[in-house]
Amino acid sequence: MERPSASSWAAVAIAWILVGIPLAWGIYQTLQTAVKLFR
């Protein structure tokens, strides 16, 4: 079976950044609420 091309990893990085940024923002927002538990 053929291994993925080196350039395909750039596309993988872009795709993950596109879904990762909103997910990270959502996690940050949730952490801001969650931290109230520890104050």
Add this chain to the structure above:
Amino acid sequence: MSSGLLSKERIIAGPGFNRWLVPPAALAIHLSIGMAYGFSVFWLPLSRAIGITASAPGDWKISTLGWMFTLFFVFLGSSAAVFGRWVEGEGPRKAGVAAAFCWGGGFLISALGVRLHQILLLWIGSGVIGGCGLGLGYISPVSTLIKWFPDRRGMATGMAIMGFGGGAMIGSPLANLLMNHFKTPTSVGVQETFVTMGLIYFVAMLAGAFGYRLPAPGWQPAGWTPPPPQEKAMITQRQVHVNQAIRTPQFWLLWVVLWMNVSAGIGVIGMASPMLQEVFGGKLIGVAGALRDLSEDQKTQVATIGAGFAALLSLFNIGGRIFWASMSDYLGRKRTYFIFFALGFVLYCAAPSAGRAAVVPLFVAIFCVILTMYGGGFATIPAYLADMFGTVHVGAIHGRLLTAWSAAGILGPILVNYIREFQIDRGVPAAQAYNTTMYVLAGLLVIGFIANARVRPVAERYYMTDDQFARELAGKR
């Protein structure tokens, strides 16, 4: 848009395609539909859609709006069950596009419902049509991911299903931002927010659907060979047709496994935050006294801490999805569910003791671990099904199994609410009324443990013959 553009044949990946492009496509869809969990953010503004600053005569009650949740999960389960076979036959791209139209379109119909102040349009738009979008979107990437990651089935489906748990983390604060932006002295801003979010989700889901690719027949990851069947009897290399799968005891045992795990988890999610507030009361803010003895200001502070606890639990819920599903690739699916039920039983029974001992960190830690296993149960079940029934019909089989989720959406809340009401009516103090509920939920885990213990490899007669399998493949091309 021609049907060719969406057909399965168009999305067979060429040589050298990178399989790691498929999980973000699946995440784009699951993060969008996961907003279903965050819809309560609209209840308060919608309950004063006429009065704007306060509810006025003719405004909707929150209990009326809350029916949308019920519709979401009933139609998620039923559409996944009804359309699962269609999704397998037509491929993930067409299913993802259909889900985008249903979910995004549901928001637009709901916006019209807000404009005309017709609750029926909200129920049909978001609840029924959007609920069908949930079902289609939820199952659309499952079998595709399992086929791309035969070596890490649990991790692959865990990544997508993590998105469903995380969707509300993005959607709820986004909805708040948009409602604040759009609100005017004559509008609460929900109508415009529905339109904006509907369009955002439509585009994101289309992008995800068009990112789906299927592996070519016979494709395997470079350097990987399937394990010999005799070494791992709980992982079959053969195939069971969806119509045969539902005749097997294994399907119904796994149905009970999911039903019990989700029912207990839903019960805990519903009561964790109020339980923390009522059990610890003033201790949470460093003052003596039960919750009922606190001033209104102190109660607000305690409620804020309760909201923080709920947020923390949602993080552990999504973390558990990727953690446990990935772990199941090493532990095995059956052993992973044994851990859920055995460890879960201990923790559900220990929670009241942590409350009695007034140890807040222990109490919080117990619930956090419980929530990882609730999420993990969702994320690990597709790989369990693929192990038992093969990969060809796993999407359709998973769709039918999700009716257990709908059943859990009924059983969990009913158990929690009725047990609590029954105890309070009999004079049990509010802070102690949760204890019996936790023990009953632990009992559900015992049932799940027994069902999981009875799961054995599927009997020979249920597998497709080579001829049937060849005809099945020919029919799908």
